[in-house]
Amino acid sequence: MHSFAVDPGSTDISPVSFHPVLWICAAAVFAVIVLQSVIYLRAIRKAASSVDLTDGQVMGSVRRGGIAAIGPSLAVALVAVSLLPLFSTPAVLTRIGLVGSAAFDVAAAGLAAQSQGAQLGGPTYTQKVFAIGFAAMTLGGLVWMLTALILTPILAKGDKTLRKVNPAVMTVVPTAAILAAFMTLAFTETTKSGVHVLTLLVSAGVMGLCIAGAKYFKKPWLREWGLGIAIFVALAAAFLVTAK
Amino acid sequence: MSTKTATFDGLAQFDRTTSIWGPITLGLGFLVSLAAALFAAFGTGLGITGQEVWTAFGIVFATFGIIAVVEPISYYPILGRSAMYQAFMIGNIANKLLPSALIAQTDLGEKPGTRRAELIAGAAIIGAAFVHIITLIILVGFLGTWLLGLLPAGLIAVARLYILSAVFGAVTVQAVVSMKNARTTIIAAVVSAIVVYGVVRLAPVLTNYATAVSVVAVIIVAWFARKRTVASEAIDAPADAPSSIGH
Numbered sequence: 001m002h003s004f005a006v007d008p009g010s011t012d013i014s015p016v017s018f019h020p021v022l023w024i025c026a027a028a029v030f031a032v033i034v035l036q037s038v039i040y041l042r043a044i045r046k047a048a049s050s051v052d053l054t055d056g057q058v059m060g061s062v063r064r065g066g067i068a069a070i071g072p073s074l075a076v077a078l079v080a081v082s083l084l085p086l087f088s089t090p091a092v093l094t095r096i097g098l099v100g101s102a103a104f105d106v107a108a109a110g111l112a113a114q115s116q117g118a119q120l121g122g123p124t125y126t127q128k129v130f131a132i133g134f135a136a137m138t139l140g141g142l143v144w145m146l147t148a149l150i151l152t153p154i155l156a157k158g159d160k161t162l163r164k165v166n167p168a169v170m171t172v173v174p175t176a177a178i179l180a181a182f183m184t185l186a187f188t189e190t191t192k193s194g195v196h197v198l199t200l201l202v203s204a205g206v207m208g209l210c211i212a213g214a215k216y217f218k219k220p221w222l223r224e225w226g227l228g229i230a231i232f233v234a235l236a237a238a239f240l241v242t243a244k
Numbered sequence: 245m246s247t248k249t250a251t252f253d254g255l256a257q258f259d260r261t262t263s264i265w266g267p268i269t270l271g272l273g274f275l276v277s278l279a280a281a282l283f284a285a286f287g288t289g290l291g292i293t294g295q296e297v298w299t300a301f302g303i304v305f306a307t308f309g310i311i312a313v314v315e316p317i318s319y320y321p322i323l324g325r326s327a328m329y330q331a332f333m334i335g336n337i338a339n340k341l342l343p344s345a346l347i348a349q350t351d352l353g354e355k356p357g358t359r360r361a362e363l364i365a366g367a368a369i370i371g372a373a374f375v376h377i378i379t380l381i382i383l384v385g386f387l388g389t390w391l392l393g394l395l396p397a398g399l400i401a402v403a404r405l406y407i408l409s410a411v412f413g414a415v416t417v418q419a420v421v422s423m424k425n426a427r428t429t430i431i432a433a434v435v436s437a438i439v440v441y442g443v444v445r446l447a448p449v450l451t452n453y454a455t456a457v458s459v460v461a462v463i464i465v466a467w468f469a470r471k472r473t474v475a476s477e478a479i480d481a482p483a484d485a486p487s488s489i490g491h
Contacts (some may be wrong), residue, residue, distance in 0.1 A: 001304050008290040016288050025280035029273060030377055034335060037370045038270035040330065043261040044363050044370075050254030051360040051460045057352060058367050064351055064377040065344035065368025072340035073372075073379040080380065081388040085400045089389045099277065099335045103415040104308065107455075109318055110408055111307060112300035115452050131284045131292060136300040138281035143305060143312040148332035149267055151316045156263075156325040172470050173463055174314045175423045179432035180462035182419050183308050185456045186412040187440035199406040203413030211421050218440030224339065231407070232415035238406040239399060 008128035016127045017088030017134075026090040029098060071224055078228030082235065087120055091134050100141045102227065107185055108140045109133035119192070195238055203234035255359055258326070262366075266329030273333045306456035310463070324362040329371055344372040346347075398460045428466045435462045 005015050006130050040063070048058045079102045087095070087109070095105045110120050112133040118124035118131065186204075189196045210226035213219060285292045316328065322342065323331050331337045346356070348368035354361040392400070420429050439458045444451050 030275045032272045039265045040396035042273035047254040048382040061348040061367035062371035064348040064372035066371030068344040068347045069375040073376045077383040080384045085403045108304045115300045135281040135285040139301045140304040148316045152328040155320045176466035180458040182416045183436035184458040186416045189409040196409045199409035200413040203410045207417040231410045234410035239402045
């Protein structure tokens with residue numbers, strides 16, 4: 001398969017991005033989720049009768065949840081496939097597929113690349129830039145796990161101070177932060193080249209059409225698939241204008 | 245009397261199990277991810293310094309840290325304690341786990357917030373996680389990786405070079421639509437444009453921190469420009485959790 005020639009300056013990132021240790025970590029994350037599911041399912045089945053749930057209803061809920069997840073899972077898989085050339089399989093499986101999300105991880109890796117004076121995917125995208133980008137997106141994702149680990153017991157105790165945070169703070173702050181982050185990242189793309197501008201506009205336009213279509217034709221799946229469709233159409237547009 | 249004790253015991257047992265194993269499994273996921281990150285940076289012999297990783301992480305944290313604190317707080321009332329440990333490991337909360345849980349609850353005539361609903365949600369999330377893992381392994385792990393090997397190098401190069409633009413265009417539109425907040429959208433657009441086309445050009449040292457600067461500036465401006473009446477704040481508050489970006 002890959003020869004593990006590590007070279008910080010090489011733009012062939014596969015020796016690092018397909019490193020066996022990263023494959024093992026990806027498999028381990030899957031294993032932990034399976035372990036958690038097994039423990040939780042046993043606990044739920046034991047407790048079910050105390051809240052008037054039959055075992056059949058519990059297993060029916062597992063099935064129902066699984067069926068409901070088919071659409072979103074396929075939509076996520078489409079987005080994940082589009083990121084394979086950039087991050088390779090192990091990183092995509094764990095970060096974009098599971099713990100993280102395409103939006104956050106691509107943003108984090110892009111910011112990390114910028115701190116190296118490099119751009120993701122371009123001639124400056126070396127093994128070193130990939131490794132720092134992967135580390136930054138993973139460490140960033142850990143902050144979510146950590147806040148969930150710390151805040152959940154506090155919230156469970158019914159901590160009034162946390163729940164009584166001014167509701168305006170809880171709406172204004174995340175809305176402002178998310179919009180500011182992605183608009184700045186989007187505007188930064190426009191400073192790179194004309195093709196970047198075109199790709200950005202096509203992607204935004206297609207996403208807009210998908211959301212509008214979902215609303216007016218009552219096809220909610222269009223919204224779910226919007227991101228994946230927008231990415232592929234935008235990349236196709238970029239390919240068409242650059243391939244001469 | 246005996247049924248009451250049974251009820252208490254059954255749920256108490258469930259609470260005990262999940263309050264021990266929930267954090268343990270989420271903690272395990274944390275450690276595995278941490279190991280992967282540290283290995284990629286320091287174990288591969290690329291000569292990356294701790295300083296470089298901290299700088300990169302610092303920029304990411306400055307940009308998204310606040311959202312990582314707000315999300316668990318806003319999801320807690322919907323998910324309940326036990327499911328928090330599932331959701332923040334499996335991810336895709338807003339687009340996959342919540343719909344799955346809600347559909348399963350509706351099927352059994354239950355509304356979020358009760359203990360019965362909590363168990364149904366937990367079961368539904370397990371089903372969703374199972375389907376998700378299978379889809380990822382087959383479609384991304386095997387099929388995607390195989391497909392990647394077939395594609396011409398030129399196509400892959402284009403995909404790599406323009407993928408950021410392709411992601412951010414759609415994600416920005418998605419964020420604007422799901423936030424439904426014209427005022428903050430306009431503030432964010434104006435401030436971000438000033439930062440990218442003005443501040444960064446005048447002070448290139450700030451390039452790395454452009455996104456973090458925008459985030460802080462937009463939070464401050466949006467805070468002082470928010471609608472102040474109590475009623476409108478209540479209306480502004482989204483009925484469901486904010487769309488997740490991190491998970």
